[in-house]
Amino acid sequence: MDAQALYDYSPVLRLMGLGLVIALGPLAWVWLRRRDASPAQRLAWLTGLTLFLTFDLVLFGAFTRLTDSGLGCPDWPGCYGSASPIGASASIAAAQEAMPTGPVTFSKAWIEMIHRYLATAVGVLILVLASVSWFERRRLQQSLFWPLVTLFWVCLQGAFGALTVTMKLFPAIVTLHLLGGMALLALLRLQAVRYQQLLEPPSAHQRPGAGTRWALWAMFGLLWVQIALGGWVSTNYAVLACRDFPTCQGSWWPVMDFAGGFEWWRELGQRRSGDAIPFPALTAIHYTHRLVAYGVLLALAALAWHLHRREGRADQARTLLLLGGWQLLTGLSNVVLEWPLVAAVAHTGGAAALVVVLTGWLTQAHPRGVETAPPPTAHGYPA
Incomplete structure (x- = not known):
């Protein structure tokens, strides 16, 4: 054939x-x-x-x-x-x-x-x-x-x-x-x-203050780093390299091969040399994503506090806390329930929702051309 x-x-x-x-x-x-x-x-x-x-x-x-x-x-x-x-x-x-x-x-x-x-x-x-x-x-x-x-x-x-x-x-x-x-x-x-x-x-x-805009951009950048790491975990099938929480393989710092785990250009399941990727490399991929997740969750909580206390944007703060909690719940489910399909898809959905929400807020925070644009008429056309 x-x-x-x-x-x-x-x-x-x-x-x-x-x-x-x-x-x-x-x-x-x-x-x-x-x-x-x-x-x-x-x-x-x-x-x-x-x-x-x-x-x-x-x-x-x-x-x-x-x-x-x-x-x-x-x-x-x-x-x-x-x-x-x-x-x-x-x-x-x-x-x-x-x-x-x-x-x-x-x-x-x-x-x-x-x-x-x-x-x-x-x-x-x-x-x-x-x-x-x-x-x-x-x-x-x-x-x-x-x-x-x-x-x-x-x-x-x-x-x-x-x-x-x-x-x-x-x-x-x-x-x-x-x-x-x-x-x-x-x-x-x-x-x-x-x-x-x-x-x-x-x-x-109404534009938020300069400090809030900088905080939103920092959160946005950190989110993309974490999405990239999450994609790397999923595409290398490294989710089950750590099956316990908060430790990994019963240790706070398991045996890891960062050089092997983060060789960027290589075949699935292989190192660049052609050898099979070792388990410590998969552990490094998983644990790096987990460690950065802690930082992302803390950053989300800090930004939510800032939006609520400094900007009076309680709805936005609640949205961030809800999405952060969703990601924590689905991420933990992937580990302790051994990667159920529903939790894995929901985890991707939470990341996508954060991208949509933060992009919307950043666009609203930088309304270029809006201040000088002609107001719409009753039919929705600029006057």
């Missing part, structure tokens, strides 16, 4: 058609619900809906990774050259018969392809957003910079999705793919807030 080519573009038009069909649902919903609204209002709604679907896509991506379905279809963009597992049933059956516990099964193939369908639909929605922003740029007096960056970024995400498959779950690529999904959430959230600011009077925008 001939080996399947890693890239087979024969089903690409059918996949694009499926993505368009899926995207037509949200587009029709926004059009019907907001057909009498201004372009700015429709863009705000469509951006918010695309953000929601992208959040779902990030969670489904985590589900795909955690169910070992990333290679459910070993080629890209289709499945054995077909647009769905139905057309590839013979090839999938043969692969499953040859290796019953291998990466290719019917359920894994469907999970992988559904992820690709959703990703294509999100790409279509972002293309629509960029196109509408271009057509309405003069009327809305909005820059095209962020819509075009988002369009470029979703294309880049597609490329990383392809590399995830063709490079056989290469840890660095999979981690970058996760970070790219989080960055896509941030880009969409930024635009959603900008459109909302366009529809509100300038007096509605």
Whole structure:
């Protein structure tokens, strides 16, 4: 039996058609619900809906990774050259018969392809957003910079999705793919807030103090470091390197190989030399993520206290504490319950929610152009 080519573009038009069909649902919903609204209002709604679907896509991506379905279809963009597992049933059956516990099964193939369908639909929605922003740029007096960056970024995400498959779950690529999904959430959230600011009077925008803005940026940066470490834990399957808490392997400082654990460019399960990655290296990956998590939780608590006591933003403080508690609970569940699927997906969801929340607050804290923008009229257009 001939080996399947890693890239087979024969089903690409059918996949694009499926993505368009899926995207037509949200587009029709926004059009019907907001057909009498201004372009700015429709863009705000469509951006918010695309953000929601992208959040779902990030969670489904985590589900795909955690169910070992990333290679459910070993080629890209289709499945054995077909647009769905139905057309590839013979090839999938043969692969499953040859290796019953291998990466290719019917359920894994469907999970992988559904992820690709959703990703294509999100790409279509972002293309629509960029196109509408271009057509309405003069009327809305909005820059095209962020819509075009988002369009470029979703294309880049597609490329990383392809590399995830063709490079056989290469840890660095999979981690970058996760970070790219989080960055896509941030880009969409930024635009959603900008459109909302366009529809509100300038007096509605109250900037926090300089100290608070610096604190938000510091928290934002620390969060990205922790997400990268979490992605590295997941893609190297290092979650169960420590199965107890608060110690690891019964020790406060277990045997660890940091050099082996943080070799960035290497195959899954191997060191750069080609040797199998040792268990102390997996321990170093896990424990580093855990130690940084302590710092993140303390930083979240400190920022929540600052927002409540210094800025009078009690709702924002409660949101931070709630998300921090969620991450603590789901993170602990991954360890002591030995990585249950629900807890693992929920942990990714908590990180994604923190990205969305902090991006929104930072955008509101830096309302560039809002103070001098013309106020909207009754129809939502700038006067």
